[in-house]
Structure formats: C-alpha cells, structure tokens
Amino acid sequence: MKIKELAKLVDGQITGAFADDNYEVEKAFASDLMSDVLRFSMDETVLITGLCNNQTLRTAEMADLRVVILGRAKEPDEEMLKLAKEAVITIIKSQYSIFKISGILYGAGIKPLY
C-alpha cells in the first residue's frame, strides 16, 4: 500500500513526503516502546505509535523504517521534522487512537509483523 493510501485510510496528514511516493508498505507494527521496535526486521513496515519525540525518529532511522504514523493526535515538533527529513522518513499524523488505526489498516490488508 502506498503512503498516500495509508494516510487516507487513517484520515491522516502527511507532514512531509520525505520517502519515495512509490514506496509500498506491506506490514505494520504498533508500539510506544522503541526498545521493541529495534528487535525486529522492519522491511516494508509502517510503525504506528503514540510516542512523539526525537527518539521515535532516531529509532525509525536505525530500524530502516520509511513511514511512521503518529496516532492520538500527537504533533511532531520542528526538531522531529528535521530528523525525519534527514533520515528520509514520512510522518503521517492521525487523530485516531492506535487501536483504531491498527484496526483500519488490518482490515485493509496490511499484515502484522508477526
């Protein structure tokens, strides 16, 4: 699924289309715990999180994530947007809860990481 489709499904706003528009997401992982994000292979995966700080982006960078959905109406600050740009990561902001975002994407065919 393309990033724009992901954003549409969760009524989200793309704060910066830093990743390739043609990038295809197949799987999702929902976590506020960055320690767990670093444990798994994140190829073709979108991270769904309510954790909104620099470390969300740093972790995404190390895990080779290209797309992060910030749920629960979290708002990234300037520093986060700068990090996202440097690491070529797209942030999608959504008002929905993590559970709702996960449910919508699962229903649309996005697979769980495991």
Add this chain to the structure above:
Amino acid sequence: MHYTFEIERGNFTDAGQASSSVKRTLKQLGVDPANIKRTVVALFEAEINAIAHAYGGTIDVDIDDSKIVMVVADKGPGIPNLDLAMQEGWSTASAKVREMGYGAGMGLPNIKKNTDELQIDTEVGVGTTVTMTVYLA
C-alpha cells in the same frame, strides 16, 4: 577509518547522533544494508544505554574492509550483575528513560543478537566498556 564521539549523560535530545553518523558513513562506503542495519542497531542500543545509565563516555568506531569494531566506554555505576542484565526484560531504567520509549530490558540482548562478538567489561562504581564487532565478510 576511526571515528570518536562523546556521550553526554541524560542527553536524549542528541541521542542517536553517533549511530546516525556511522550509518551515513557505512552507506557511503557501500556496506551491505543488512550489515549496516545490525551495526547501527547494536551501536544505537549501546549509545542509549550509556546516555540512560552512565555519567558520560565515549564511542570509538573502527571500520576496515573486514570488520566494524565499536567500543562504547562510559564512566558510570557499572553493572552489578551482568547475567541479569543480559536477560530479556531485566532493566534498571528510570521513569524518564521509559518515557523516552526505552528501558524494556532488551538492550544488551539485542546487542548480542546483532553482533558477531560482544565483550562487556564492567566494574561497579567505575564504569562499563562494551566492545562490539561486526564482521563484513
């Protein structure tokens, strides 16, 4: 090639800068993406550990054609029980560290998983030195 970075106690704003810099360098050198991934995940975990638990330290990274050696040396409390620290889920992280999304007790086990060699020298009240090697062959 040799790179050195400073670690500042509790500075989560800049946490990950060293790992990010190493990642960029490895990409420029054309290192295989899978090896880049495990190198930077291990280094990032060690960097976060040092920021979260220690009173400052240094990161030294040596890269040659066959391997990447990373040494994260901190001045800190040391690890009283290394066997416990190596267990998944064991953590002494503060509430602040947990608020940042870490402190799940997965750091050292994850470093071990992502490196070919791991050596931890620690002394209570003095500090900890974590030496990680990733072979590129």
